[in-house]
Amino acid sequence: MRLTITTDPEGQRGCSPLDSDEGELLARLRAGDEDAFAGLVDRHHAAMVRLARGYVRSAAVAEEVAQDAWLGLLRGLDRFEGRSSLRTWLFRIVVNRAISAGLHERQHLPVDDSELQEDRGRFSQDGWWITPPVHWADEAVDRMVAPELAAQVRQLVAELPDAQRQVVTLRDVEGLPSADVCSILGISEGNQRVLLHRARARIRRHLEQEAVW
């Protein structure tokens, strides 16, 4: 059994001009349609709080940042030209608010050398496996929906270094395409992939060690 990857290599979602659904949503928001706004809140608020947590340590402050971002969205609604998707714009407001509020210093991008040590001992000096991965991928497919596994991974993501958490949250939790994530976080594609690679490596290692397949 093969899993479909949820990433979007084309990076097209959210980068293309407004599709008709989004154009209609925007029109409804501008017209004061409460259902439209409620739908947007239900879809994105939890993700915005998660994103804000990448910049601030307290849950309460992250919540404030997210709420403040909604106000930013409303104030900018009439000027929004749709050059990015509504979601990308909204998430960018969250990041800007979190930073400009001076709540937390902008995290340095990859500096954590301990991450580079994770593969030590797995490969020989000339680069071949010494300790090849134990096979568990096929067994895992059936069990990956277990709620306790989600709880473990949620905790693990929460404990990642800030920059890794920001990237993996947007890419793998929210499923945003690479280009949108770079635009939201203001980082290069290469940097983003380094961070993503490290975050995934750490989660993979946890699945290998902790999960009972």
Place this chain on the structure above:
Amino acid sequence: MTIRRAKPDAHDITCRQAVALMTDYLDGALGPDDCALMEAHLAECESCAEHLRQIRITVAVTGRIREEDLDPAIREDLMDLYRRWRSDRDK
């Protein structure tokens, strides 16, 4: 990477390199030459192929941790925010 050969071989890149390139590979960010090297390696190296399957599982599992339940009080606060914005604008 600058290794270029007419026909990529599994040993043109090492397992360590293959693992290091997996995120780029999944993102479609490798150039055609590197992509061919990667695929030649994966076709021959069961350990790296397993590692890639595990990364795919990792991505899928991570995609399941979203918590969508919104505190009703927060939702109501946000709806109030919208109503205030609307009434201010329409004044």
